[in-house]
Amino acid sequence: MKLKLISLFIVYCFTGFSQNTEKLKANMQALYEANYLMDFETIAQYSYPDMVVKIGKDTFLQQTEQHYENEQYRLRYQLQNVPIQLGQTKQVNGKSFCVITIRIPKRYFFETKLTTEQAVEKKTWLQEINHTKDVTFEPNRNSFNVKKMSTFVAVFDETTNGEWKFFNFDNPEQWEAFKTMFDEKVKTTLGLNK
Template identity: 55%
Template sequence: MKTKLFTLLLLVVVSNSFSQTALQLLSATKKFYTANYEMDFETITALSYPKMVETIGKEVLQEQLDKSYQNDEYRLRYQLESMPFITRKIQKIGNQSFCVVSCRNPVRYFYETKLSAEEAAAKIPILQEINHTKDVTFEPKRNSFNVKRSTTYLAVFDETTNGNWAFFNLDDDHQKAAFKTLFDEKTQTVLGLGK
């Protein structure tokens, strides 16, 4: 009888801690997405994986973020304030937990200088490649491109994240490169993020 009671208690504790971790993951993901939506580079940096921030450098990371959202050529904006997230199973690899999180994330590129039809046509394949999508539409009246894309975040929980989930935005080439530098090929393959 005691064995059954202990087993049941253990299952409740494990189930509760897993749900708590999943709820923490969802909450942290929403904060990270909102920080990107609001272009809050301090919060993005605070929620980013610490070793990635250290590798890139805090100031450099914030400059890269600022430049990717607004520069002399265009302004990039997330179009939707909130988004439902698709989370893969939380995976434990060694002493670290990982979760790949994705969502549909339409963005808009507002160009600073009026684009001719030829210039707009030339930008479409570039935006398709950058955003990994074929769904790019130029809207001449707004001098902008509507891009329907998916965004992928990698959430990491380990001894460096102070008991919180921390993120890589894998849409960002600099962060993706840092991820590939910080984690071995086996980890990348297990997460389905190799090559």
């Protein structure tokens, strides 16, 4: 009888963990696709709710749109599906966190034709903001191909209504919001002290 109860507990724990991991993957894939399609409302829906409230939903939507389209360039994800690497789920202060990394190929299309000097400047700038050396200028398309590892953090807590919600650290505003919303213990545990 004792062995049967232990077996049931193990199956229950594994099933719950497996479902939770599958839900995390599904939500992350939906968020990635929303970024690929530039569906800003869906991006807001999958983002950490307290962050969206803190920034203000209208401001959040404007900042997200500016991240993808502004007077200087248009940013696009190049692939609709990419492998998503989930880190280990960690519990800190009663909340669940998971660091997710994705190698995302992006393309920045510049609105004005770049001179050789401007292209060199933009390449350096793109390397800095994307934290990668893998930036290639394509003069015929007046664009840069950027390959980088992007970091997202998933959070599951009392504010997320039983769903995983996300921070996208490619957006400086979201990284800043994360730093102000969670303490050093969270950042240290997740290896995010940068």
